[in-house]
């Protein structure tokens with residue numbers, strides 16, 4: 575009896591989809607990307623129509639593991655902070671409409687709740703950069719760099735960020751700037 579129960583339990587676990595929408599957020603920790611190509615670099619430049627100026631550079635980290643993000647933003651308004659910034663799933667279309675960037679890059683369908691715990695980055699959405707590395711709490715200009723082990727610059731990876739976008743938000747989630755990651759031309 576007991577054995578039969580255990581066997582059926584194991585069978586039902588094995589059948590469960592690893593990325594199903596009903597999974598608890600911690601069921602599938604974000605994969606750490608180990609295949610970032612050396613020297614890959616993409617940049618998202620906020621367009622003149624955005625309320626903020628600047629860029630987000632994403633390049634393979636010097637160690638080869640993870641993506642080095644270098645954020646340089648100016649023109650952050652005096653009110654509306656703290657500001658959040660994320661990699662979003664879709665690119666911004668030619669119209670520049672930030673809403674069309676859709677939701678955060680979340681290849682493992684982790685969802686929005688509970689909020690990302692920065693002490694447990696494995697459990698956060700891949701695209702939730704401010705959840706993992708902190709909100710921008712200043713107005714005006716800011717520079718910030720960090721290495722994210724979950725984002726990918728390897729084409730074909732679920733967490734590939736090129737051809738997607740970065741979005742900056744006020745604390746009420748209003749999108750005040752968005753731009754696509756495009757190959758860096760030196």
Ligand SMILES: *[C@@H]1O[C@H](CO)[C@@H](O)[C@H](O)[C@H]1NC(C)=O
Pocket residue numbers: 691692693694
């Ligand atoms: C965040 O993660 C750390 C490390 O796993 C844990 O000790 C802490 O309790 C977590 N905080 C919350 C609010 O879950």
Ligand SMILES: *[C@@H]1O[C@H](CO)[C@@H](O)[C@H](O)[C@H]1NC(C)=O
Pocket residue numbers: 729736737757
């Ligand atoms: C971005 O998408 C376009 C159109 O699908 C494709 O031609 C291009 O190779 C992609 N670029 C990258 C860096 O993946």
Ligand SMILES: *[C@@H]1O[C@H](CO)[C@@H](O)[C@H](O)[C@H]1NC(C)=O
Pocket residue numbers: 655656657658705708709744745746
């Ligand atoms: C970042 O700001 C948002 C919006 O105010 C807030 O909900 C979130 O808790 C903040 N995150 C941290 C880690 O302080």
Ligand SMILES: [Cu+2]
Pocket residue numbers: 658659660661662678741742743
């Ligand atoms: Cu966002």
